Amino acid sequence: MQIVVDLNRCQGYAQCVFLAPQVFELHGEESLMFRPSVPDDQRERVRRAEAACPVQAILVGEP
Ligand code: F3S
Known part of the structure:
Protein backbone atom coordinates (compact mmCIF):
# COMPACT_ATOMS: atom_id res chain seq x y z
CA MET A 1 0.00 0.00 0.00
CA GLN A 2 1.27 3.43 -0.96
CA ILE A 3 0.02 6.75 0.31
CA VAL A 4 0.28 10.35 -0.72
CA VAL A 5 -0.84 13.25 1.41
CA ASP A 6 -1.88 16.41 -0.37
CA LEU A 7 0.01 18.85 1.82
CA ASN A 8 -1.82 21.79 0.27
CA ARG A 9 -5.05 20.36 1.66
CA CYS A 10 -3.72 19.16 5.01
CA GLN A 11 -4.72 21.52 7.79
CA GLY A 12 -3.05 19.67 10.64
CA TYR A 13 -6.18 18.06 12.07
CA ALA A 14 -3.97 15.17 13.25
CA GLN A 15 -6.61 12.46 13.02
CA CYS A 16 -4.11 10.47 10.98
CA VAL A 17 -1.42 10.86 13.64
CA PHE A 18 -3.86 9.70 16.29
CA LEU A 19 -5.02 6.68 14.30
CA ALA A 20 -1.71 5.60 12.72
CA PRO A 21 1.19 7.09 14.68
CA GLN A 22 3.69 4.74 13.08
CA VAL A 23 2.90 6.18 9.66
CA PHE A 24 2.06 9.84 10.26
CA GLU A 25 3.91 12.37 12.35
CA LEU A 26 3.16 16.04 12.84
CA HIS A 27 5.95 18.55 13.37
FE1 F3S B 1 -3.63 16.55 7.78
FE2 F3S B 1 -5.81 15.18 7.54
FE3 F3S B 1 -3.84 14.27 8.97
S1 F3S B 1 -5.67 17.36 7.76
S2 F3S B 1 -2.83 16.05 9.78
S3 F3S B 1 -3.82 14.60 6.77
S4 F3S B 1 -6.00 14.12 9.45
Missing part, protein backbone atom coordinates in the same frame (compact mmCIF):
# COMPACT_ATOMS: atom_id res chain seq x y z
CA GLY A 28 4.53 21.85 14.43
CA GLU A 29 0.93 22.59 13.56
CA GLU A 30 0.83 21.90 9.86
CA SER A 31 4.04 20.12 8.93
CA LEU A 32 3.02 16.52 8.35
CA MET A 33 5.57 13.76 7.73
CA PHE A 34 4.47 10.33 6.53
CA ARG A 35 5.82 7.01 5.32
CA PRO A 36 4.79 6.73 1.66
CA SER A 37 5.14 2.94 1.77
CA VAL A 38 2.81 1.48 4.38
CA PRO A 39 3.81 -1.74 6.20
CA ASP A 40 1.17 -4.48 5.97
CA ASP A 41 0.36 -4.37 9.66
CA GLN A 42 -0.53 -0.67 9.36
CA ARG A 43 -2.94 -0.92 6.44
CA GLU A 44 -6.13 -0.99 8.48
CA ARG A 45 -5.00 1.97 10.56
CA VAL A 46 -4.17 3.95 7.44
CA ARG A 47 -7.59 3.16 5.95
CA ARG A 48 -9.18 4.55 9.09
CA ALA A 49 -6.96 7.64 8.90
CA GLU A 50 -7.95 8.16 5.26
CA ALA A 51 -11.63 8.04 6.22
CA ALA A 52 -11.15 10.26 9.26
CA CYS A 53 -9.24 13.13 7.65
CA PRO A 54 -11.73 16.03 7.58
CA VAL A 55 -10.30 17.48 4.36
CA GLN A 56 -9.65 14.18 2.50
CA ALA A 57 -5.95 14.94 2.19
CA ILE A 58 -4.83 11.29 2.37
CA LEU A 59 -4.82 9.34 -0.87
CA VAL A 60 -4.33 5.58 -0.64
CA GLY A 61 -3.24 3.45 -3.56
CA GLU A 62 -2.86 -0.30 -3.86
CA PRO A 63 -0.05 -1.26 -6.24
Whole structure:
Protein backbone atom coordinates (compact mmCIF):
# COMPACT_ATOMS: atom_id res chain seq x y z
CA MET A 1 0.00 0.00 0.00
CA GLN A 2 1.27 3.43 -0.96
CA ILE A 3 0.02 6.75 0.31
CA VAL A 4 0.28 10.35 -0.72
CA VAL A 5 -0.84 13.25 1.41
CA ASP A 6 -1.88 16.41 -0.37
CA LEU A 7 0.01 18.85 1.82
CA ASN A 8 -1.82 21.79 0.27
CA ARG A 9 -5.05 20.36 1.66
CA CYS A 10 -3.72 19.16 5.01
CA GLN A 11 -4.72 21.52 7.79
CA GLY A 12 -3.05 19.67 10.64
CA TYR A 13 -6.18 18.06 12.07
CA ALA A 14 -3.97 15.17 13.25
CA GLN A 15 -6.61 12.46 13.02
CA CYS A 16 -4.11 10.47 10.98
CA VAL A 17 -1.42 10.86 13.64
CA PHE A 18 -3.86 9.70 16.29
CA LEU A 19 -5.02 6.68 14.30
CA ALA A 20 -1.71 5.60 12.72
CA PRO A 21 1.19 7.09 14.68
CA GLN A 22 3.69 4.74 13.08
CA VAL A 23 2.90 6.18 9.66
CA PHE A 24 2.06 9.84 10.26
CA GLU A 25 3.91 12.37 12.35
CA LEU A 26 3.16 16.04 12.84
CA HIS A 27 5.95 18.55 13.37
CA GLY A 28 4.53 21.85 14.43
CA GLU A 29 0.93 22.59 13.56
CA GLU A 30 0.83 21.90 9.86
CA SER A 31 4.04 20.12 8.93
CA LEU A 32 3.02 16.52 8.35
CA MET A 33 5.57 13.76 7.73
CA PHE A 34 4.47 10.33 6.53
CA ARG A 35 5.82 7.01 5.32
CA PRO A 36 4.79 6.73 1.66
CA SER A 37 5.14 2.94 1.77
CA VAL A 38 2.81 1.48 4.38
CA PRO A 39 3.81 -1.74 6.20
CA ASP A 40 1.17 -4.48 5.97
CA ASP A 41 0.36 -4.37 9.66
CA GLN A 42 -0.53 -0.67 9.36
CA ARG A 43 -2.94 -0.92 6.44
CA GLU A 44 -6.13 -0.99 8.48
CA ARG A 45 -5.00 1.97 10.56
CA VAL A 46 -4.17 3.95 7.44
CA ARG A 47 -7.59 3.16 5.95
CA ARG A 48 -9.18 4.55 9.09
CA ALA A 49 -6.96 7.64 8.90
CA GLU A 50 -7.95 8.16 5.26
CA ALA A 51 -11.63 8.04 6.22
CA ALA A 52 -11.15 10.26 9.26
CA CYS A 53 -9.24 13.13 7.65
CA PRO A 54 -11.73 16.03 7.58
CA VAL A 55 -10.30 17.48 4.36
CA GLN A 56 -9.65 14.18 2.50
CA ALA A 57 -5.95 14.94 2.19
CA ILE A 58 -4.83 11.29 2.37
CA LEU A 59 -4.82 9.34 -0.87
CA VAL A 60 -4.33 5.58 -0.64
CA GLY A 61 -3.24 3.45 -3.56
CA GLU A 62 -2.86 -0.30 -3.86
CA PRO A 63 -0.05 -1.26 -6.24
FE1 F3S B 1 -3.63 16.55 7.78
FE2 F3S B 1 -5.81 15.18 7.54
FE3 F3S B 1 -3.84 14.27 8.97
S1 F3S B 1 -5.67 17.36 7.76
S2 F3S B 1 -2.83 16.05 9.78
S3 F3S B 1 -3.82 14.60 6.77
S4 F3S B 1 -6.00 14.12 9.45
